[in-house]
Amino acid sequence: MGADAAAEFDEFYRGTVHRVVHLVYATTGDLSLAQECAQEAYARAWTQWRSVSAMRDPLAWVRTVARRLAVSQWRHHRARDRAYARHGAASAVPAPTPDRVAVLEALGRLSEPVREALALHYLADLSVEQVADETGSPVGTVKARLRRGRHQLGALLSPEDGGALPDPQEVDRG
Incomplete structure (x- = not known):
């Protein structure tokens, strides 16, 4: 990608990342998860920037990806919690001899x-x-x-x- 596309993406990122993080944080209640999902969504946007930037609302695409990533993480954590409830947490690993x-x-x-x-x-x-x-x-x-x-x-x-x-x-x- 050219310098113009990189500059365009950088401007888009700087101007919108806080809104995406806040949205995901509000929906999950987990700031670190929100930051992680937002970063991943922007990373995916960058790899597809040609098609994402041509969309009517690139920010909507990033928000959707970030929210879906957060839901996926939430489901993963929920499944892990159910497994813990069913089978108990993994036993402590003894210190190495x-x-x-x-x-x-x-x-x-x-x-x-x-x-x-x-x-x-x-x-x-x-x-x-x-x-x-x-x-x-x-x-x-x-x-x-x-x-x-x-x-x-x-x-x-x-x-x-x-x-x-x-x-x-x-x-x-x-």
């Missing part, structure tokens, strides 16, 4: 390809062949990454050497 924290920190120090191979193989329970297919890597490369990852995790999690491992930038990315 020190072991879990240590493993996650160690995984974060591995190169991305090695970490991805370990996660797909051990956490997603994929075979070596499936990991190779999903990552677009040869089977031999996946095997090497798994072997390297096991070795590096062992070094990081070993209490004897304090988890000394070279900087991930220095580790072979293969």
